[in-house]
Amino acid sequence: MSKLTLKRQSLSCTDPLYAAHALGHDYGVDKLAKDLFQQPGVMYNKLNPDNDSNHLYLRDAIHLTELADDDRIVSAWCHSRGGVFVKLPEAVNCDEELSDQLLLISEQMGIALAEIRDSRADGVITPDEFERIGRELTNTVREVLSLKAVVSSQVRELPIDSNLIIHATKVSDPFPFIGDVDLSKSKSASNE
Secondary structure (H helix, E strand, O other): OOOOOOOOOOOOOOOHHHHHHHHHHHHOHHHHHHHOOOOHHHHHHHHOOOOOOOOOOHHHHHHHHHHHOOOHHHHHHHHHOOOOOOOOOOOOOOHHHHHHHHHHHHHHHHHHHHHHHHHHOOOOOOHHHHHHHHHHHHHHHHHHHHHHHHHHOOOOOOOOOOOOOOOOOOOOOOOOOOOOOOHHHHHHHHHO
């Protein structure tokens, strides 16, 4: 690949450099270069995963991600580190979002399991079929992690009524007191 061309290739979504390459192709390398105040030739080189003269630094990847509002680089980086990128919901405040997320998990799990079933139909799972299975299982994990975010947005402190005071009793006490008890008097009485 020449230094001033950025051709669409079969890109691996698990390599952050190839994800940056795809982002550059889709967003427009010349537009990225202009928006990031860099020479177009330098930007082409930075986005070319086969180029060794100019490097895409973390700062560049962050700027590209923010400028293009595109999560491919961070998603690929997460995948290469054995994880997944999950975009958290902006605001979730009702049970409807929780129900919707549970339905999305069920739907995505069905898609993943159907992919496994279809792949096993001939008795052999090919590498391409395994890649599709992996992609669907990753999507399932992403939906499960989104559920965690939905649930966490609904966490609230339990209001405490000052009229209800619960006192601790010893586990060995065969007759624990129920209700308000002045524990200081109980201690002094048991010490006597």
